[in-house]
Amino acid sequence: MGSLLASYVANERELDALILDSAISSLPELVNNLVPGWAKLFYTVKLSKELKEINNIDLIKNYKNPLLFLVGENDSITPMEFSQQLHDVSGSPIKKLILIENTNHGKTMKKDEAVKGYKQFIEKLTCCESG
Numbered sequence: 001m002g003s004l005l006a007s008y009v010a011n012e013r014e015l016d017a018l019i020l021d022s023a024i025s026s027l028p029e030l031v032n033n034l035v036p037g038w039a040k041l042f043y044t045v046k047l048s049k050e051l052k053e054i055n056n057i058d059l060i061k062n063y064k065n066p067l068l069f070l071v072g073e074n075d076s077i078t079p080m081e082f083s084q085q086l087h088d089v090s091g092s093p094i095k096k097l098i099l100i101e102n103t104n105h106g107k108t109m110k111k112d113e114a115v116k117g118y119k120q121f122i123e124k125l126t127c128c129e130s131g
Contacts, residue, residue, distance in 0.1 A: 003078075007059035017066040017125055019118070021108055022078040025085050026055045033079065060086045066094040068121045070114050072103030096121060 003023035010018045024030045031045050060067075067090055071083040080099055087097040098117040100108045108114040 004054060004056055004059075007056050007063065010063050010065070011059050015065055017068070017121070018063060019068045019070070019121070020083070020086070021070045022072065022075055022105055023056060023069060023083050023086055024078050025057055025082045027051050029082065030078070034077065056086060057089055060090050062091065064091050064093075066121070066125055067092040068095070068118070069097040070108045070117065071097070071099055072105060072108050073099055073101045074103060075105040077105040094124070 001024070003020045004027075006018060006020060007023075009015070028047060031047060035045055067087075069083040069087055071078065071080050073080065083097055087095060096117070098114065100111050100114050103111055103114075109118070
């Protein structure tokens with residue numbers, strides 16, 4: 001849910017850059033992903049109209065500043081497809097998606113690969129301001 005709030009803030013305020021870790025594309029897709037297929041035979045989850053409209057895709061389409069996505073390869077809550085979809089629709093000219101191998105949801109920043117990618121992203125934004 002943090003990625004929705006971050007994307008919303010990024011559209012309301014001028015940010016230098018945005019980093020989304022394990023982003024969701026929309027609440028309906030998240031709920032659909034979290035409910036096991038077999039369980040859908042026995043019950044349904046109905047989202048209110050307001051919750052159905054919460055959509056990170058529209059927010060990211062409008063965001064034009066540098067953008068970094070981090071996602072774990074084994075993230076079953078917010079799978080790589082969510083971040084990939086957001087990356088693909090982004091209007092940002094500076095964007096990167098980093099898939100962190102052998103990593104579950106919420107564990108990306110504990111991996112050297114993610115920290116390295118994060119540092120490289122920040123360095124590209126700050127390396128050349130003075131010359």
